[in-house]
Amino acid sequence: MGTIPHDHERAALVHKVRSLSAKRRRALFALLRKEGVDVSALDVMAPPPRRADDPVPLSFTQQRLWFLAQLDGASAAYNIPAAVRLRGRLDRTALVRALEAVVQRHEALRTRFADHDGVPYQHIGDGRDIEVRLEELADPADLPLICAGEAATPFDLERGPLFRARLLRVSDQEHVLLVTMHHGVSDGWSVGVLFGDLVALYEAYCAGRPSPLEPLPVQYPDYALWQRRWLADGVQERQIGYWKKQLTGVDPRLTLPADRERPAVKTYHGAREVFRCPADLLERLRTVGARYDATLYMTLLAAYTVVLHRCTQQTDIAVGTVVANRNRSEVEGLIGFFANTLVMRTDLSDDPAFCELLTQVRKTALEAYDHQDVPFEAVVDALQAERSLAHSPVFQTMFVLQEARTGREDRLGELEVLPVEFDVDTTKFDLTLDLRETPEGLDGTVEYNTDLYDRETIRRFVGHYTTLLASVVADPEERVSALPLLPEAERRRVLVEWNERPAAVAGGGRCVHEWFE
Incomplete structure (x- = not known):
């Protein structure tokens, strides 16, 4: 099958295609498809005419969150909070x-x-219901409690708004800005877009x-409409075939052995x-990754699977991961829920050397990236x-691995910007x-369900992961199998002391010391 060229050649070709009329584009695409060329990357995200208050179908990612909200009720699990000093x-x-x-710039924030009639749609308002408090x-001293309370306050998806902001005055020389968005209208990339726009406008x-x-070339509702049309044009069918082959037979229950039995209904009670x-x-x-032509992400993920x-x-280890899913230039500067979930499945049955495992993880990751457009819910x-x-x-x-931050993220005009933990x-x-x-190293956060795990269990897990690295x-x-997970002193304690009093891990059906042998 033919392919579309990349980089500057592709950019020039895209520009030429977009200059064609819709009729000429359709004719060109039909001809290219007949020749076996994948033209999906050339499809123009041309926004159809619509009024601002017209209902628009949810994107596939939004649809999944709406379904979960119907299942679980009001929850703050999908809040995206941020606080800066x-x-x-x-x-x-x-x-x-x-x-x-x-x-006003981003319709997603007014959605x-x-x-x-039982079908959810995006409804874009005028933004007058959004007030900066x-x-x-x-x-x-009350600040951490205020931030936590703000992050834990659910949104009403149907009534909205799904964006809120608070500005707290500490003194003439210090303020705290709290911004919270629902995941249905935002994602991790969007947080950077929001603050980038805010800096430019404030200054x-x-x-x-x-x-x-x-002006933005498209809005999120335009993307949602385009996505459905684009995926229906053969893209989803091709990519679904890959994921069915890749994930058939996967064990959905695999996780770290728990301290308690899993509740009959999933909870979202967490800690970090x-x-x-x-x-x-x-x-x-x-350096290790580069030696085997692998990225840092691949190296750290391979260690996690170990x-x-x-x-x-x-x-047979299956781990979820997130991709930004912003492969088109039109949406790079847009606030909205574009991120997609991929599943990385790894086979450790032959006790490979770590470098061999890294090669396998690299291949799996690259294939997953090539099939990242189909929504996770469609895969399920x-x-x-x-x-x-x-x-x-x-x-x-x-x-999840977040890349090093770049740009002027520590200034807002003449103001110094500091994160609030x-x-x-x-x-x-x-x-x-x-x-x-x-610049100081690798900062890690383990977010865990407190109905399953004790803090001490998670601390041991952190020790094992960092020792393995x-x-x-x-x-x-x-x-x-031979890579050390524990410092020698702790290994002796686990294998000797705990072996003398082998308390079973509730729900895991195995002794705690067996984790590490």
Whole structure:
């Protein structure tokens, strides 16, 4: 089958195709398809005529969240909270005006999910129901509790709004901005878009200038309409075939052995454990990956599968992951829910050397990226995966790597911007390992379900993962069964002391010390 060229040649070709009339484009696409050329990347995301208040079908990702909301009721599990401290002389009028302009710029932030005869649609409002709340913070010690409470307050998907902002005044020289969005109208990439737009608008308004932002080529509802048409044109069918072959027979229950039996109905009660790997270990991990033509993500994911394998004694490991799913230039600067879920399945049955496992993970990841467009919910449907109230379909544990931050993320005009740390007591999965590259090293967060795990269990897990990373850089050609997970002193304690009092792990059916043998 023919392929479309890449990079500057592809960009030039896309530009030429978009300059054609709709009739000429259809004729060209028909001819190219006849010749066996995949033309999906050339399809133009031309927004159809619509009024701002016209209902639009949900995107596939939005549809899944709407379904979960019907199943679970109001929940904060899919809130996306952010809080930053602003130090310096703040122009509050300019900031509020900039926030209002961001809301007007992005239709997603003015969207709610309206029910029409049992079918959910996007309904885009005028934004007048969104208010930036200005408040005095009487006691700075209350800030973590306020942030946690804001993050834990559910949205009403049908009534909206699905975006809210609060500005807390600590003093003339210090404020705290809280922004919360529902995942149905936003994702991790969108947070960066929002703050990037906010910085540009605030700085312009402080200087008495108009908005410097170029008009957006499309809005999120345009993307939702285009996505359905594009996937229906053969893309979904081709990609579904790959995922059915890749995931048939996967065990959806595989997870870290639990401290308690799984509740009959899945809960979202969560907590977080944070850790850091030093910068020199991060650099050595990059070096190991490069040696085997693998990215840092692939290296860290391979290590994660080893820990899960060693803890469960299972050799078929399925881990969820997230991709930004913004492969088209039209949507790069758009706020909305584009992120998609992929499943990385790994086979450790032959006790491979870590470098061999890394090669396998690399191949799996690259194939998954080539089939990332089909919505995860469509994959679940095609697999006819078990639908259970007790657990998620296909996988229970998630792995995420966030790239190092770039650009001016520490300034808002003349203001210094600092993150505000606070606890979030919800989680979507049994266990999520979230890693971020920083100049100081690898910052990690383990988000876990507190109805399944004790904090001490998660702390042991963190110790095993970080020890394994050090073992990998020391000898990436060692068999995965022989890579040390524990410091020698702890290994003696596990194998000797715990063996003398082998308490079974509830729900796991095995002794705790067996995790690590």
